[in-house]
Amino acid sequence: MKNTKLNLSLLCGSGIVLLLACGEHKKKYTAPKEKQIVANVRELDEVVKESITERLSLISDNDGILEDSLPAFRPQALQDFYKEHENKAEWSDHGKMHPAADSMMEWIARADEYGLLPKQYHANTLTKVWSQLRDDAAAKKDAALWAKADILLSDAFMKMTSDLHYGPGPRDSVTFRTDSLFPDKFLKDKLRAVVADGNISAAFEGLEPTHPGYIALKEGIKSFKDKYEGQSWDTLPLNYTDTIGFRQLLANRLVQGQYLDTAGKVVDTTMIKAAVKAFQNEFNIYADGVAGKRTVMALNRTPADWLMQAGINMDRWRKLPDTMPREYIMVNVPGYTMRVIDSGEVMLESRVIVGAPRTRTPLLNSYMTNVVLFPYWRVPYSIVFKEMLPAIKRNVGYLASKNLEVINKDGEAVDPNTIDWNKLSKDHFPYVLRQMDGVDNSLGIMKFNFRNKYSVYLHDTNNRGLFKNSMRAMSHGCVRVQQWDSLSQYLVRMDTTQHRGDSIKAWIARGEKKQVDLTRRLPIYLRYFTAEGRDGKLIFFDDIYGEDKVLRREMKYN
Template sequence: MNYLKTGWVLLLIMTAAACGRKKGQPRQQEIVQNIRQLDEVVPEQVRERLEYVAGNEGVMEDSVPAFRLAALQYAYSEGKGAALWSKNGQAAQVTDSMMQWINAAGNYGLNPAHYHARALNDVQNHFRAGKDAQKDAALWAKMDVLLTDAFFKMSYHLHYGVAPRDSVTLRKDSLLSDTVLANLLQTALQNGNISAVLQQQEPFHPGYVALKEGVQQFSLQFGGMHWDTLPQQYYDTLLFKQQLAARLIQTGQLDSTGFTVTDSVKLKNAVRKFQKEFNIYPDGVAGKRTIQLLNKQPQDWLLQAALNLDRWRKLPDTLPGRYLLVNIPAFRLNVMEDTASVVESRVIVGTPRTRTPILNSVMTNFVLYPYWRVPYSIVFKEMLPQIKKNVGYLAEKNLEVVDRHGNVVSPDSVNWSKLGRNHFPYVLRQMDGLDNSLGILKFNFANKFSVYLHDTNNRSLFSNSNRALSHGCVRVQAWDSLAMYMIRNDPRPEMRDSVRAWLDNEEQRVYSMTNRLPIYIRYFTAEMREGRLQFYEDVYGEDKTLEKYFK
């Protein structure tokens, strides 16, 4: 390290030490006599800006927080404080490319404001306005530091997402260090190709790629639109029907050709088409929920899609060749193999009060005709009050009482009035059979939440449009197809017939998988499906929690 670079490192250490001492705005103008002097003056202006960020709690001069001050300091110490995006009053060719990425950040589910869009566009306009701006060292330094921060922030957001990660989505590679970020920028600048470096940060999962394309298509079609809102309550009036028809024409559910507002059948079919697209029960009536969704503006839908691009970024860089994915808001399960869905099923998930958890695990076995050990939360909240009223409730629900030694005891021998949350030395177990709440099959995978996938004895619920109905476990409609998929590659060719025989004979058996199946339970409220962007209800309110990170 030479003396000049050593000096810059020491200066930046002193700058970092100044953190907490808020300074005034850095100089906003410093005109040089000769444009060739810029490379001598700009480093001092860069230093001022880094010192300002350090003393302003990480907030940059345009009031947007820096991604990471240490990364900025490292990048400029490597270059001895020299401008990274210009030389002697000439912007690097990649500057325009970076600006295009910033201004088009919405196409990637990102907010341009996070990347200093307004301040950088103002700088660009100043440079176009006159020759004095070209000699302004302060303007060049401002552009340089903001662009560097924008590149670092966008690289990270494209790779890991905007929202914080939790213990489930935390990955082993979850850190772009200061060194890595600086090397990415150096590669982009040396090769003159910002796009190649930023694109490499994005996930390659087909679901992410398809959703990103859907966002861009939706933005082109509706992004510039704004429609009038409908009254919050349906009115069977000519005026309301006119308003409803105009709204449905805008998004293509209603063809205006030859349509008159008195054509109730055509209008009802258009409402039904909208309801199907947005996963509402298709009754053709513009009820409260339908009107709420009709009133959502294009930017609201684009934000919802952006949140889900962010969720894809939380997944590992590489997914297994085969895995099972449960999408909670879609009430759907898919087994993916080589990017294709080979098993699909409707599912029932937990209610908003008893949520199905987000998790990663590996499916290890399934149980035929399983017992159901009733969770104590259900025992105390739902069952014990009923048992105290009528002990016959146990027989009605096919429940047996098991003591701490594993022995089945007679319900009549238990003094139920003395039992409660603080004293309950028993387990309630629902016996196997067709009336068991777990149904015929239970799929096991290790997790701290004690949830699993299973069949159900109440299969009529799969026809509901809203299927957030369980206590947290996932009920699977196509349990038979899933089980057969899990044994199809078993090295024992007779196993498929054996499982079928166990099912026919109602035998309680455990099948241990030879090829375990990774499972991901996730929360996607938007996806590309059958060639169009499809949205789902935010059943657990998770979208609302994430929205604040995108403002």
Template structure:
């Protein structure tokens, strides 16, 4: 009779547990038994191993996809781990969850605070299962005696730990050409030993947290970004707001929509009853623009409206991809290095863990991007020539020369032939030249009007880019500074040069200043070449706040897709 009772409730329990699981597709093989109710919970230790064995075989036969349609991190590591336990449960005993299971589910449920997606760690399926197991209803009693349910929970918990450990250490997105980490995967034995060691501690729940925490980057930039995500989540995660039209004809109606939107996120207070006044609306727009690091003109332009329309999840994803970028760095960087954050328009010079020089920079426009790269700066040149890149010469300058033969003189450009000799412009039939036939090099003479300014910093790279001064220094005042053809223009070029030779006995600072004053063209080889990293971080934790930067090259969109964010 009792057995029949459980059979009668089988459908109800199964529906509750599998409501969020995908139906088996046609290619899935050997589905494990959905349910097996034991008479006494003490029998679970005998029956659960059979179901764990079935479940592991199912995962292997199903292209590593588990029943909730989430791919297992490392089926071989799962199999190895359970071989060490005789396929016995490690997250429960006799129908009762171990404390470590509650801790593990907490980390799963709060994975977003580390820039991870809870869904990747079986959050929905585990939440349903744990709700059943902890329930006081008849279904809960049945669930606690269901060997198949306990097996699924156990394997999902183990996979969640292994996957989270791998993601925190190596990142979610695949390794790319600038990833500095030499390692990119845990061995099966290391993952297994990591989990077994944590579970054997006196306080396994705390040990799980410590094991995962030790895998995260130790950089202050990572810690600050993660720390500032929590208050941002607390403020916005539960909020919902209306979208604004990007174009409109009814200005009063749009103004009211804008007011409603700003009120929804607390950027405008209508308690005074005068918020419909355009002048009083501006402070609310400015407050939003400042919080999200935008040009705070108080006007609802296209970029501001687009930012107002972004959801909390979209902002969260932006933080997530940047946390992932930190995980692509090694455990530590050299004592001295130059770090350029392209979307932040900022260069930092680091020495012994401190920023000793910070400078505004101008970077490549979206059509002529500054590349992401790793290199070493080897020298700098005073009063350099500018050898115009071929693409600029034929796409921009050749049409201008055809229209105006004085263009070369105005831009202080000379024409260099194949043998390195100067060629008189009047001897060239410019109308016959094209991108398919352009046997010349255009070179801009040195001087204060040179596009490179009066100093150029060289480092090896296949893109022919470098750091340099500029003859358009007023552009450093702009908020939007993605304006160059790919090179990085540095506002504090003189301070950078002085730092690079501060301990160089061959070149004194006074000598370099004297050469600059006399306009002498010289190359200074750096005694100790310095690493340089051109990187792309669109979210940072700075001065105890979350700072967002515009995704000027669309790199975030690519990474979000790779990481599974919509």
């Protein structure tokens, strides 16, 4: 009993210590002097220097947080840079901003054109400070204000230098970029050069990716911003009935977006439907002219929100290496598209069907290994247990209806009527279900293998009519390719030592089972882009797996 009491008292004592420790950890932000007005402008530079010294020392005391509650991008690099220059102001002297400061403010204001958010570069605070220093005579003598502007501009420059190249998002789980950050010395040298020559644009030149997809996205963002900048519109109710009142609200919203012209006209249902179609076409929504829930949600989104969607996709391009292989296959999962790229040119493009949200197509990097003609489909156990076994237990004839055969551990076909299916479960299933080749085979005529741990591949399908659908996230994870025949011809076209150009067509005509091993290691990348640039415009895709939402939170874009 005494030991129990002793243990309890020790626990209670530990709790008190922990509470005290927590209380000590939650220290308050220590603010620097808000104002330091000098009587004579000639004294300004020296007092600014003192204020910069104070602010830099407080960065460490405040866990890297700056005065606008944003964390310093690279606190040590920032402190070392100023220390090397005796903590003097770098963006101004004698109460006048250098031209480089004006340029930096312009870059911050236009950050969204590069897929970045101005607010992450102290835009709100710097704009306010800038206005005071420009218009307020008393503020021009405030050393604290000049020091604040100086440090925030330096921090913004370092962060934008990094973000233009690497992006503000976290390291991609499938990236094969070998580097992910600039050394402190690089950032300090860049900043030193820019305050010396004042050329911000030259400092940022060459930092952005040169991939055609990135450039096209950037061009699309610029045209989108030119069209919609400064615009705002009313939102529509998501829960509604198709009433006269709702149609009036819808018409007003379509007028605001310049999809409907009502000047001197009596608006009727046909005009509204045509305007809805125009909006749907612009934002890549199935153009049926009906303002359903998906269309209304898109109508309610702001231009800034659409730009953020494009911006996070620029971040995805930044996670790719500076130089891509000369030739590769790119599957854009939410875009339902496969492209074969050679020297920056699209050699082949095809619609694809990808995994449903519950059975996602994984994002990965690999290379093509072989092409199989008239393949068997070995049913994954996840499908066997979730979908097939319950149906087989109800009616063993399900197997024949799906052209499935049962294979035992010795690789031999087993008569399904000799099996007691009710005794089988996820914990005991000593068989493989295999779909035989033919017109009913889920893999169709051809399967394209590439190395990966998920057992996914590209393939044809026996249900080719599904490629007409606008929403094509419906597979169990593999990627169905509409232009499977063109892809196969492309993959073997260079391998003339083993095959003639028309070999595949001949094998298909004869119904021959074949595995064609590929001697060239053609890379394949499965990626997730919900926006792309096309002909100078932005094309948007649905965030089918919710990856945009996750990335927005991680990038603090919400």
